[in-house]
Amino acid sequence: MASSPYTVNDVMTTTVVAVxxxxxxxxxxxxxRQWKVTAVPVLEGEGHVVGVVSEADLLHKEEFHEDDPGTIEHMQRLGDTAKAGSVSAKDLMTTPAITVGAAATLPQAARIMALHKVKRLxxxxxxGVLQGIVSRADLLKVFxxxxxxxxxxxxxxVVxxxxxxSRHGIDVIVAQGVVTLSGTVRDSALIPVAARLxxxxxxxxxxxxxxxGPPASTAASTP
Structure with missing residues (x-):
């Protein structure tokens, strides 16, 4: 049986600070500041995730601190200026929260982060109950x-x-995560398959x- 791919559950942080x-x-x-994080999930009821507050959400208060509320920029960024005037998580948070399931594979989690331009999920x-947090750094643990x-x-x-x-004639060398395969195999059509796997x-x-693959003469004589 092939081993199962690593999932978010394998690398996530289970101790999570929330508000x-x-x-x-x-x-x-x-x-x-205390927990040295740049975003916190917002939980309601028995741990249901309803949003996320990030440093970016909080910085709008400083960004628009000295601006005139009637400026064109204010009018063009009403959502951001609304957060600048907010004083609690329910008004500051980004909702709905971008989340991921514990069974998701690491590539799936990475795609979600890239698509939504977030650093953690x-x-x-x-x-919908919080189980943990997975960050970009967590996804790199597999390496x-x-x-x-x-x-x-x-x-x-694979081999x-x-x-x-042919397996006994194949060398597998791994250095710093880079795999080198060498040797001669009977079926050259399987070589690109091996590389992909x-x-x-x-x-x-x-x-x-x-x-x-085998020498041409050997390949020609193989039944």
């Missing part, structure tokens, strides 16, 4: 996987499965495929 919708502005700033269960672990998985799940006859292994940074 309620009624949390005042200064309390939110203090919480962010609240992780929720099927009922700390030891080279030996990667080599073992590549041998067992031995694709090349059961190795690249999909969690923690692989790059793939150098030096596999070659």
């Amino acid at each position: 309620t919708p009624d949390a005042p502005f200064k309390e939110i700033v203090a919480v962010m 609240p992780v929720i269960d099927a009922a 700390l996987r030891p080279d030996d672990d990667i080599e073992t998985q590549v041998r067992e799940e 031995e499965r694709l090349f059961p006859v 190795v690249h999909a292994v969690e923690g692989v940074v790059g793939v150098t495929c030096e596999l070659t």
Whole structure:
């Protein structure tokens, strides 16, 4: 059986600081400073995520602090200026919150972050209850996987499965997450397949495929 891909549940942070919708502005700033975070989820009821307050939401108060409320910029950015005048999380937060499920794969979480231009995502269960937080840094944890672990998985799940006859003549070297495959295989059509499968292994940074097919004379004589 192939190992399951890493999921958000494998890398997320489960100790999460959050605020309620009624949390005042200064309390939110203090919480962010104390916990050294740049955003906090806003929870309602029994832990349901209803929004997120980020530093960007809070900075509107400073940005428009000295501006005349009647300026053209104010009129063009009514949402931002409204936050500048807000004093509690329910008015400051971005809602609905952009979230992810714990079972989502790391590429899925990365795509959500990129699409919505956010640095972290609240992780929720099927009922919308907060389970943790996953950040960009968390998604990169997979690249700390030891080279030996990667080599073992590549041998067992790629080399031995694709090349059961040729496997003993295939070398797998992993250095700093870069996998190098070399050797001769019977079926050259499977070489690009092997490269793709190795690249999909969690923690692989790059793939150098030096596999070659059999000599022309050998290939021609193979039944």
